[in-house]
Amino acid sequence: MANLLSDCITANGKTVENYVFPPERRPPISGKADVPIIDLQEENASKHIMKAIQEFGLFQVINHGVSKDLIDEALKVFKEVFELPPxxxxxxxxxxxxxxxxxxxxxxxxxxxxxxxxxRDVLKHHCSPLEECIKFWPQNPENYKEIVGAYVTELKDLGARILECISEGIGLEKGYFASELSADNILTVNHYPPCSNPSLTLGLTKHSDPNLITILQAVPLHVPGLELFKDGQWLSVDTVPDAFVIFVGNQLEVVSNGGMKAAVHRVSNATEARTSAAFFINPSYECMVEPAKELVQAEINPPLFKAFKYRDFFKVYTGHDGERHAILEDFGFMIKP
Structure with missing residues (x-):
């Protein structure tokens, strides 16, 4: 049983050698990304979402229906777990x-x-089916399961609404994603302890997410961390209070036949601690993923990806020690023209 990073950082603050990434894997940021903030209660939300996806591969949502009190309670108990004695x-x-x-x-x-x-340290929760998985979640704090269970339920509903906006935006039938394509949910809480030499480390290296979409929330907002790779450079992403950041993942890129590109991003560290909660909406492991037939035409828009089981893709993704942003192409899931 390995100790968590947050439990074994030395008192002298030195950065342990095997946490120091080589310079070529941690190029500096070049500016800020003006990631769109979309009001989900606006009439043209779907149109705004599609525009943001085309430009950035991610967007922020406000007026999303998840109560501020629930958000605050969830973030509080996440913090309490990582502050527990070893x-x-x-x-x-x-x-x-x-x-x-x-x-x-x-x-x-x-x-x-x-x-x-x-x-970083990670607390990963499987959430499907919730009533079964929740039994194995932390017992302490005492109200952890109740609060995080409610939080997960709200995020699942939010994800369904966002996927409906996306299906409308790319011309798919209503409820297209309400299937095995979104049947599996995972909540990952990432704790990034304070780092004395943050320019030498990475919370996460360059990657795109393996799933359909990701719903992310991070605190505190004044501590930088999320960075987007766009137009050949790294840009920091500032988030607004109580908003969620929504990422396009690899499976949405496949379903859209390359029409939507998965957001390539990383996480940097800081001298102050930071925590994020990422809710992953995934296909079931046995789900066959392929370009939507409605978006494929033999000569005009041929399929760019062959059909594969999500289980097979995820196995390649998790077994790859390195930058995972090009796995669709590098590992043969893409059909070359």
Missing amino acids: EEKSKINMEEDLNQFCRIYSSSYNFNTEKFHYW
């Missing part, structure tokens, strides 16, 4: 099994084999 955190499963209902670990799935470690 002996209490050790009661949460630390085994190396991707299929565990709940697991806490440092860096990534591949801690024992990766050359460089991410400067």
Whole structure:
């Protein structure tokens, strides 16, 4: 059982050698990304979402229907878990099994084999079916399951509304994504401890998300972290209070036949701690993923991707120690013209 990063940072503040990424893997940021803020109660929300996706691959949403009180309560108990004494955190499963209902670990799935470690601790919750998975979530704080269960339920509803906007925007039938394409949900809480030399480390290296869409929330807002790769440069992303950041993932890129590109991003560290909650909306493991037939025409717009099981893609994704943003192409899921 490995100790969490937050439990073993040395008192002298030195950055451990295997957490230092080589310079070529941590190029500096070049500016800020003006990521659109979309009011989900506006009549043309779907149109605004599609425009933001085409330009950035991600967007922020406000007036999303998730109560501020629930958001604050969830973020509070997330923080409390990572502040628990090591002996209490050790009661949460630390085994190396991707299929565990709940697991806490440092860096990534591949801690024992990766050359460089991410400067983060992770609390991962499987959420489907919620009534079964929630039994294995942390027992402490006492109200953790109640609060986070309600939070997850609200995020699932929010994700369904966003996917409806997207299906409308690309010309798919209503309810297209209300299927095995969005049947599996995972909540990952990332804690990035304070780092004395943040320019040497990464919370997450360059990647795109493997799923359909991701709903992200991070605190505190004044601590930088999220960075977008756009037009060959890294740009910092500022978020607004109580908004969620929505990312296009690899599976949405496939379903749209390349019409929507997965957002390529990373996470940097800071001298102050930061926590984020990422809710992943995934296909079920056995779901066959392929370009939507409505978006494919043999000669005008041929399929760019062959059909594959999400299980097979995810296995390649999680087994890859490095930058995962080009896996669709590099690992043969893309059909070359």
